[in-house]
Structures are given as structure tokens and as C-alpha cells.
Amino acid sequence: xxxxxxxxxxxxxxxxxxxxxxxxxxxxxxxxxxxxxxxxxxxxxxxxxxxxxxxxxxxxxxxxxxxxxxxxxxxxxxxxxxxxxxxxxxxxxxxxxxxxxxxxxxxxxxxxxxxxxxxxxxxxxxxxxxxxxxxxxxxxxxxxxxxxxxxxxxxxxxxxxxxxxxxxxxxxxxxxxxxxxxxxxxxxxxxxxxxxxxxxxxxxxxxxxxxxxxxx
Amino acid sequence: xxxxxxxxxxxxxxxxxxxxxxxxxxxxxxxxxxxxxxxxxxxxxxxxxxxxxxxxxxxxxxxxxxxxxxxxxxxxxxxxxxxxxxxxxxxxxxxxxxxxxxxxxxxxxxxxxxxxxxxxxxxxxxxxxxxxxxxxxxxxxxxxxxxxxxxxxxxxxxxxxxxxxxxxxxxxxxxxxxxxxxxxxxxxxxxxxxxxxxxxxxxxxxxxxxxxxxxx
DNA sequence: GGATTATTTTGCGAGATGGTACAAAAATCA
DNA sequence: TGATTTTTGTACCATCTCGCAAAATAATCC
Numbered sequence: 001x002x003x004x005x006x007x008x009x010x011x012x013x014x015x016x017x018x019x020x021x022x023x024x025x026x027x028x029x030x031x032x033x034x035x036x037x038x039x040x041x042x043x044x045x046x047x048x049x050x051x052x053x054x055x056x057x058x059x060x061x062x063x064x065x066x067x068x069x070x071x072x073x074x075x076x077x078x079x080x081x082x083x084x085x086x087x088x089x090x091x092x093x094x095x096x097x098x099x100x101x102x103x104x105x106x107x108x109x110x111x112x113x114x115x116x117x118x119x120x121x122x123x124x125x126x127x128x129x130x131x132x133x134x135x136x137x138x139x140x141x142x143x144x145x146x147x148x149x150x151x152x153x154x155x156x157x158x159x160x161x162x163x164x165x166x167x168x169x170x171x172x173x174x175x176x177x178x179x180x181x182x183x184x185x186x187x188x189x190x191x192x193x194x195x196x197x198x199x200x201x202x203x204x205x206x207x208x209x210x211x212x213x214x215x216x
Numbered sequence: 217x218x219x220x221x222x223x224x225x226x227x228x229x230x231x232x233x234x235x236x237x238x239x240x241x242x243x244x245x246x247x248x249x250x251x252x253x254x255x256x257x258x259x260x261x262x263x264x265x266x267x268x269x270x271x272x273x274x275x276x277x278x279x280x281x282x283x284x285x286x287x288x289x290x291x292x293x294x295x296x297x298x299x300x301x302x303x304x305x306x307x308x309x310x311x312x313x314x315x316x317x318x319x320x321x322x323x324x325x326x327x328x329x330x331x332x333x334x335x336x337x338x339x340x341x342x343x344x345x346x347x348x349x350x351x352x353x354x355x356x357x358x359x360x361x362x363x364x365x366x367x368x369x370x371x372x373x374x375x376x377x378x379x380x381x382x383x384x385x386x387x388x389x390x391x392x393x394x395x396x397x398x399x400x401x402x403x404x405x406x407x408x409x410x411x412x413x414x415x416x417x418x419x420x421x422x423x424x425x426x427x428x429x430x431x432x
Numbered sequence: 433g434g435a436t437t438a439t440t441t442t443g444c445g446a447g448a449t450g451g452t453a454c455a456a457a458a459a460t461c462a
Numbered sequence: 463t464g465a466t467t468t469t470t471g472t473a474c475c476a477t478c479t480c481g482c483a484a485a486a487t488a489a490t491c492c
Contacts, residue, residue, distance in 0.1 A: 233460075234459080234460085235459070235460050235461075236458075236459060236460075237457060237458040237459050238458070238459060263448075263449065263450085264449075264450060264451080265448080265449085265450095275450085275451075275452090276451090276452075276453090279450095279451075279452080284450080284451075285450070285451090
């Protein structure tokens with residue numbers, strides 16, 4: 001949300017008159033390109049040359065703008081999280097019937113997982129968990145945070161649904177949330193193995209049926 | 217199960233009098249070491265020097281015995297699948313109450329995922345799906361096979377339980393199987409992020425409660 | 433215009449990477 | 463014993479890796 005105040009001219013997206021030679025790239029789009037590469041190939045399989053070519057920045061510029069490869073990976077991951085969060089937060093917040101809310105969440109997730117020019121790329125949190133998270137404590141902490149953020153959002157969702165009487169009294173919001181997260185994770189993995197969208201939709205539908213229909 | 221027949225001497229683990237210089241390694245244990253490395257570090261992050269050191273074979277020997285790095289990865293993955301299958305097949309086959317069967321399956325999976333000297337390593341199928349599967353059709357096919365093998369085993373499990381009256385008539389074995397697989401996948405991912413075992417156990421317990429309690 | 437500042441560009445360098453050639457070593461076969 | 467076969471060990475190659483230093487470029491400030 002960009003504020004559109006009528007007050008004094010606030011420097012928003014206008015160039016803040018930087019000194020020195022102007023950049024030949026936009027950091028935001030460059031980071032997006034880097035994220036694309038990391039999402040498909042992973043950290044180790046992506047070389048600085050790959051990143052340099054994709055972003056249009058040569059290596060020293062990359063280094064100056066984002067730090068070394070690991071820092072760039074971390075910044076890419078943070079950006080992924082922001083994007084993913086942005087695409088879901090309103091659905092989580094909205095006041096919709098439980099089933100519809102879940103349908104929209106999973107549809108939003110699938111849209112992210114199936115996107116990609118060369119093929120589906122899955123969930124970057126899952127990809128990172130499966131690779132760098134074991135050996136790098138800082139990255140692992142971010143992944144853990146990503147996992148629990150989703151768990152919490154789902155738990156909140158089910159808690160509210162229960163309060164509104166959409167679920168049986170015996171239903172446990174935390175357990176249902178873990179099931180919902182598990183469904184997210186399974187479609188993230190399967191999408192990378194190119195399981196056709198129809199099957200993924202069926203998995204989502206089956207999971208939702210169980211989650212909203214739990215009697216105890 | 218090694219057969220202990222009384223018939224004529226079958227050349228089993230006895231040296232078949234190979235010609236030429238004898239090997240300084242045992243291919244089976246070397247492959248095991250390679251699998252260990254690949255499971256923790258992934259394909260791209262594991263160098264031939266790493267593999268050479270871990271197996272005790274120098275690079276030419278590695279190459280001669282298993283082919284190039286990719287072939288070694290594929291053979292390692294196949295071996296992982298064999299081991300995982302071996303550790304579960306009897307539980308799937310056994311004639312146990314549904315809940316107990318599920319408990320044992322998940323316990324067996326967790327034992328695999330949490331093992332490792334340097335920390336939990338998760339499921340190699342999931343790790344491979346998250347990395348090499350996108351770019352390598354042959355590897356992707358193996359991963360797909362691994363995913364569907366688990367789905368089918370679970371579906372069979374629930375189908376039999378339903379026939380025995382352990383599940384409501386309205387329960388759908390396929391949907392329940394996908395939920396069980398999803399639970400497997402989520403604990404595989406979380407274990408790599410070092411989620412403590414207690415939480416993983418809780419996730420498994422919650423999922424089982426839902427699966428065996430589904431009324432429809 | 434000249435000084436200052438920020439960025440780009442070129443290119444380097446030390447080391448790692450996957451893979452291989454070749455000779456020495458160690459066993460069997462004749 | 464000597465020929466054959468198989469594996470090992472050393473050394474090497476061409477390529478790629480990440481990161482950085484130095485110089486060139488292009489803007490603003492005075």
C-alpha cells in the first residue's frame with residue numbers, strides 16, 4: 001500500500017538523486033531473477049556466473065549489492081517469504097467460510113509452486129529445508145520460522161472456524177493445522193516431481209474434505 | 217534372509233576367485249558411505265573428493281565401480297529405496313490393527329529420517345525431489361516412483377482396514393493414503409530443519425488420530 | 433569546469449571441480 | 463616362471479569456482 005498523502009513531497013519511488021554513477025540495474029528485479037534461479041537449481045548448483053548472467057550484473061556488482069553468494073541466497077529467501085506471505089495474508093484474514101478459505105489458500109500456494117518457465121519449482125522453504133538447512137544454522141532458523149509461520153496461520157484459521165461453529169467441539173485446531181501444513185508440503189514436493197495439476201488438486205480436495213469434516 | 221540350504225555348495229559370499237588385483241574396498245559398504253554423503257549434502261554440494269575420502273576409494277576406482285557422479289547418485293538412491301522398503305514392507309504386510317500398523321510405519325520412517333552422525337537427514341526421496349528431480353528426467357521418474365509406491369502401500373493398508381470394519385464406510389482409502397503420505401513428507405522436511413522429535417511424534421499422533429477416526 | 437562520489441568494467445588469482453591417462457601393483461592362469 | 467587380467471595410485475587436464483583489486487565511467491556538488 002503506497003500512501004498517497006497530500007502533504008509535502010515525500011520521496012517515494014522517485015529517484016532520490018543519488019550521487020555517483022547511476023546503477024545499470026534495479027536491485028529489486030535483480031533479486032527477483034536471483035530468486036528464480038535459486039528456486040529452480042538450489043544453492044550449490046547455481047554459480048555466480050549463472051546469477052551474473054540472469055541478473056545482467058557482473059560479479060563485482062552482485063557482490064557489492066547483495067554480498068556473497070550465501071547472503072544473496074538468504075536475501076532471495078527472505079524475498080520469497082515476503083511474496084508468499086503477501087499472496088496469502090489477505091485470504092487468511094478474510095472472513096470466509098472455512099472450506100472456501102482453505103480452497104483459496106491452497107490455490108494460492110499451488111500457483112506459486114507450479115509457476116516457472118522451465119517447469120514447476122515447488123516451495124522455496126521446502127527446497128531450502130531439503131538442502132542448506134542441515135548445514136547452516138542461520139538458514140535453518142529461517143526455514144524453521146517459515147514452517148511455524150504457516151502452522152500458526154492455519155491454527156488461527158481453524159481456531160476461528162471452531163469458534164464460529166464450523167467445526168466439531170472435539171476438533172483440535174493445532175492438529176488440523178499440522179495436517180494442512182502437511183498437505184502444503186506434500187504438494188510442494190510432488191509439484192517438483194511434475195505430478196500433474198489434476199492429481200495435486202485431488203489431494204487438496206481430499207485433504208479439505210477430511211479437515212472440514214472431522215467429527216472427532 | 218540368507219538361505220541356509222544343505223544342497224551343493226552355492227557360491228554365496230565366498231570369493232568367486234576373481235582374476236586380477238583384488239579390490240581394496242567392498243562395493244556395498246562404499247555405496248553405503250556414498251549414500252550417507254549424498255543424503256546429508258545433496259548431489260551438487262558433494263564433491264568427488266568428499267566421496268573418495270568417505271569411501272576410501274580413489275577417484276578412478278570410484279569411476280570404475282559406479283560410473284560418474286550422477287550414476288553413483290542414482291545407485292545410491294536405488295539403494296536407499298531398497299533399504300527403506302525393507303524396513304517397512306513387513307509392517308505393511310503384517311496383520312495388525314490399523315492404528316498400530318500406522319504407528320509402526322511412522323516410527324520406522326522417523327528412525328530413518330532422524331538417523332545420521334551430523335544430524336537428521338530426512339527422506340532421500342524428498343531431498344532428491346527438492347533438488348535434482350526438476351532438471352533430470354531419469355531421476356525425476358525414480359522420485360515419482362518412490363512417491364507413488366508409498367501412496368499405494370498406504371492405500372492398500374487403508375483398504376484392508378476398511379474391509380475389516382476398522383474404518384467407516386464413507387472413508388476413502390485413497391484420500392487417507394494421501395494424508396498419510398503427506399504426514400510422511402512433512403516430518404521428513406521438518407526433521408531436516410531439526411524440529412525436535414517430540415514435535416514430530418505429536419504430528420504423527422495427531423495425524424493418526426484423524427485418519428483412524430474419520431467418520432466421513 | 434574541477435573535485436568528489438558511486439558504480440561499472442575488466443581481469444586476475446588461488447583453489448576446487450569432475451573426469452581421465454598411464455604406469456605400478458597384485459592377483460590368477462598357463 | 464612369465465603372461466594376463468584387474469585394480470590401484472599418481473599425476474594431470476581443462477574448466478569452473480568465488481571473491482577481489484584496480485582502473486574506467488558517469489553522475490552530483492561546489
